[in-house]
Amino acid sequence: MNNQLHKKVWLIFAQTATVCMALLFVLRIFNPDFLNQKEHALVVNQHDQSPEATPAGSYRHAAKKAMPSVVNIFTSKAPIANPHEKFLDDPVFRHFFGDQFDDMETPSQPENSLGSGVIVSAKGLILTNNHVIATADAIEVALSDGRKLSAKVVGTDPDTDLALIKVDAENLPAITFASSDKLSVGDVVLAIGNPFGVGQTVTQGIVSALGRTHLGINIYENFIQTDASINPGNSGGALIDTEGNLVGINSAIYSRSGGSMGIGFAIPATLARQVTEQIVAQGNVTRGWIGIEAQDITPELAESFRLKRPQGALIAGVLRNSPADKAGLRAGDILLAIEGKPVIDSGTMLNLIAALKPNQKASIQIARAEAIINISIIIGKRPKPSEVVSE
Numbered sequence: 177m178n179n180q181l182h183k184k185v186w187l188i189f190a191q192t193a194t195v196c197m198a199l200l201f202v203l204r205i206f207n208p209d210f211l212n213q214k215e216h217a218l219v220v221n222q223h224d225q226s227p228e229a230t231p232a233g234s235y236r237h238a239a240k241k242a243m244p245s246v247v248n249i250f251t252s253k254a255p256i257a258n259p260h261e262k263f264l265d266d267p268v269f270r271h272f273f274g275d276q277f278d279d280m281e282t283p284s285q286p287e288n289s290l291g292s293g294v295i296v297s298a299k300g301l302i303l304t305n306n307h308v309i310a311t312a313d314a315i316e317v318a319l320s321d322g323r324k325l326s327a328k329v330v331g332t333d334p335d336t337d338l339a340l341i342k343v344d345a346e347n348l349p350a351i352t353f354a355s356s357d358k359l360s361v362g363d364v365v366l367a368i369g370n371p372f373g374v375g376q377t378v379t380q381g382i383v384s385a386l387g388r389t390h391l392g393i394n395i396y397e398n399f400i401q402t403d404a405s406i407n408p409g410n411s412g413g414a415l416i417d418t419e420g421n422l423v424g425i426n427s428a429i430y431s432r433s434g435g436s437m438g439i440g441f442a443i444p445a446t447l448a449r450q451v452t453e454q455i456v457a458q459g460n461v462t463r464g465w466i467g468i469e470a471q472d473i474t475p476e477l478a479e480s481f482r483l484k485r486p487q488g489a490l491i492a493g494v495l496r497n498s499p500a501d502k503a504g505l506r507a508g509d510i511l512l513a514i515e516g517k518p519v520i521d522s523g524t525m526l527n528l529i530a531a532l533k534p535n536q537k538a539s540i541q542i543a544r545a546e547a548i549i550n551i552s553i554i555i556g557k558r559p560k561p562s563e564v565v566s567e
């Protein structure tokens with residue numbers, strides 16, 4: 177009985193095993209990867225970011241807004257003709273002088289330079305540095321859409337190193353001006369230009385300092401200092417805030433190698449706008465003038481004049497029959513304020529007076545013989561640089 181039971185169990189087991197083997201065989205035919213060990217699929221959490229979303233710390237929208245308004249400027253200067261060229265083929269000339277002038281047969285090659293500019297009007301007005309176009313015989317502007325157009329000079333202001341040029345085009349993407357007076361040290365700024373001719377480039381930094389003067393770059397200096405990388409070719413380009421608005425025109429760098437060392441200077445947008453509006457309105461820039469020669473107050477001078485701090489501008493000379501002379505100012509007076517605005521140094525004084533309109537009546541505050549005096553003065557028109565004797 178037991179033997180029959182064992183045989184029956186063994187038969188059932190054998191039949192079951194056979195059926196299972198057959199099933200495995202069939203499954204392997206139709207699914208070769210069956211029973212192969214697999215690694216679990218890696219599940220990645222993908223952030224579903226919309227195209228308009230801005231990653232943290234990105235200034236893509238500011239750059240996108242301002243970049244179409246920044247152009248590349250290419251200038252060229254015609255080659256200088258060889259004064260001996262007409263004699264070079266003269267046999268008599270060659271008989272006496274031989275071939276010593278052969279190296280002069282080819283006129284010098286055209287001089288080319290590059291810079292940047294900012295579109296300030298949809299009708300083709302472009303603001304740039306005066307030194308970018310000052311010696312150019314031809315100016316070509318490359319727009320962000322790939323067009324290259326010839327430009328002509330509308331007006332220049334060498335005293336601030338600004339120039340306005342124009343291309344024959346309409347509906348251009350003009351930049352939006354911001355008030356540079358609201359900038360603070362530490363604010364993030366972006367510089368846009370064409371460094372070394374590599375193409376439009378955006379660099380990022382902060383405002384390192386404000387009101388930089390006495391750099392010897394321009395007559396009127398009130399620079400924004402930034403550590404945003406500025407290199408040759410950036411001149412005339414835009415310095416923008418994180419909203420894409422213009423806060424300055426990149427103008428100069430401090431460098432020992434010709435490249436960026438983290439010290440760049442930009443002309444404030446407020447000043448650039450004033451210059452632009454005057455050039456458009458009258459073709460030139462008119463500035464206030466009173467006819468004085470001034471110097472900074474040093475700690476030693478402050479002590480000798482018994483001033484609380486070395487601030488103001490010492491009048492070293494007064495031009496005869498100038499507005500200052502007619503108002504009674506004299507050498508030794510110390511300018512403390514102009515129209516209620518404090519005079520920090522001679523550079524500040526120059527900028528404050530220049531901002532006043534000719535024939536305007538202004539109030540100035542001076543220190544004289546340890547007394548504070550308020551004087552009214554009629555502002556004059558600044559003569560041309562060649563005519564300026566003082567101040």
